[in-house]
Amino acid sequence: MRIILLGPPGAGKGTQSKNLAARLDLSHISTGDILRQNVKAGTELGKEAKGYMDKGLLVPDALVAKMLKDRFEQLDIKKGFILDGYPRALTQAKTLDEILKDKKIGIDLVVYLDTTDKVIIQRLTGRLVCSACGLNYHKTNMPPKKEGVCDACGAKLFQRTDDNEETVRKRIEVYKNEVASLIKYYQDSGKLHKLSADGSADLVLERIVELAQGK
Ligand code: AP5
Numbered sequence: 001m002r003i004i005l006l007g008p009p010g011a012g013k014g015t016q017s018k019n020l021a022a023r024l025d026l027s028h029i030s031t032g033d034i035l036r037q038n039v040k041a042g043t044e045l046g047k048e049a050k051g052y053m054d055k056g057l058l059v060p061d062a063l064v065a066k067m068l069k070d071r072f073e074q075l076d077i078k079k080g081f082i083l084d085g086y087p088r089a090l091t092q093a094k095t096l097d098e099i100l101k102d103k104k105i106g107i108d109l110v111v112y113l114d115t116t117d118k119v120i121i122q123r124l125t126g127r128l129v130c131s132a133c134g135l136n137y138h139k140t141n142m143p144p145k146k147e148g149v150c151d152a153c154g155a156k157l158f159q160r161t162d163d164n165e166e167t168v169r170k171r172i173e174v175y176k177n178e179v180a181s182l183i184k185y186y187q188d189s190g191k192l193h194k195l196s197a198d199g200s201a202d203l204v205l206e207r208i209v210e211l212a213q214g215k
Contacts, residue, residue, distance in 0.1 A: 001026060001080045001212060002105060004087070006182065007113030009171040010120035010127075011197040012204055015136050016113065017084040019205050024212060027076040031085040033134060034067055035059060036160075054161055056170030058088060058178075065095045072099055089178040093185050108215050110186040111208055113197035117172055124168045128157040142201065 001024060005013045014030060021028040035053060038046030045067060049059045058064075068086060071077075087093040100106060126139040128148075132155030137144050145151050162171065186192035195207050 001109070001215065002083075002107050003081070003212065004083045004107055004110045004186075005113060005208075006110060006179075006186070006192075007197060008115065008120055008175045008179075009168065010124040011113040011115050012123075012201060013084045013113060015201050016205055016208060017082045018135070019201070020208055020212070021082055023205070023209060025079060027079060027081040029068075029071055029077075029081050029083050029086070031064055031068065033085075034071060035064075038067075054167070056162055056167040056174060058174060061089075061091055061095070064092070068096070069099055072103065077103075087182060088175070090181040090185055093182055107191060109193065109212060110189075110191045111211060112183060112186075112192055112194045113204070114194055115197040119198060120172060121165060121168055124163045125165055127160065127163050129160060131156050131158050 003020070003026070005017055007013050014032070017028045017030065020026065035046070035049045039050045039053070040046070045063060048063060052059045064086065083096075087096050096107075123138060123141065126141065128137040128139060128144070129135070130137075130150035130153065133150060133153045135150055135152050136142070137150075137157060144157060148157050149155070150157060162168070183192065193211050195204070195211070197204055
């Protein structure tokens with residue numbers, strides 16, 4: 001199964017992708033995570049991407065496309081995947097089509113997780129991420145058992161540099177500028193399903209699993 005998760009920042013794409021990947025034994029491809037790993041490792045890509053990410057802007061298409069093509073060369077892709085954070089614009093959807101065409105595979109399902117700006121801001125300004133395994137927490141919605149420490153691996157939790165309110169508002173604006181054409185593109189393909197991202201993470205997961213199992 002090959003799934004794209006679309007939705008505004010903070011809709012829960014990362015949280016749901018990780019849970020869904022475990023549940024359906026799929027690979028999780030997050031362009032945001034790959035970019036952050038590059039920033040952390042101080043690669044040329046990371047150095048170039050950081051300025052855009054800290055401002056809440058999209059990293060230029062050519063950089064992200066190259067990164068994605070490299071990711072698609074890894075073997076775990078063969079078992080199926082969930083794509084989180086890509087595509088974010090029509091140009092990216094077309095690049096993805098080309099990559100998939102080369103690999104002679106297609107997308108089965110596009111899930112659009114929808115929520116309000118109020119929910120997004122509450123979720124993102126309270127998000128905490130594990131510095132080792134990348135698991136997501138939230139100060140009030142999903143707090144770790146021990147403050148500042150990951151339940152799963154015991155590493156320290158941190159707040160992303162782009163999770164301050166000003167940058168979150170910019171990310172929402174960038175998202176809104178691009179999303180309509182992307183939604184139309186996948187609606188026309190008959191693969192898009194819109195779901196509410198509100199309610200508990202478990203509840204949202206069940207909504208997605210139900211859709212995926214109906215495919
Ligand atoms: P990226 O990392 O992809 O960020 P995003 O799209 O802004 O999405 P987020 O990771 O912020 O949110 P999410 O939907 O994954 O929510 P999460 O599950 O964490 O991208 C970051 C940056 O990288 C971009 O701004 C851009 O610069 C660059 N980039 C990435 N991809 C790119 C591309 N294709 N092209 C160009 N540039 C690109 O949940 C959020 C919080 O809410 C968590 O704390 C979580 O615990 C909590 N939560 C989740 N679900 C629920 C729930 N149901 N109820 C209560 N709380 C919940």
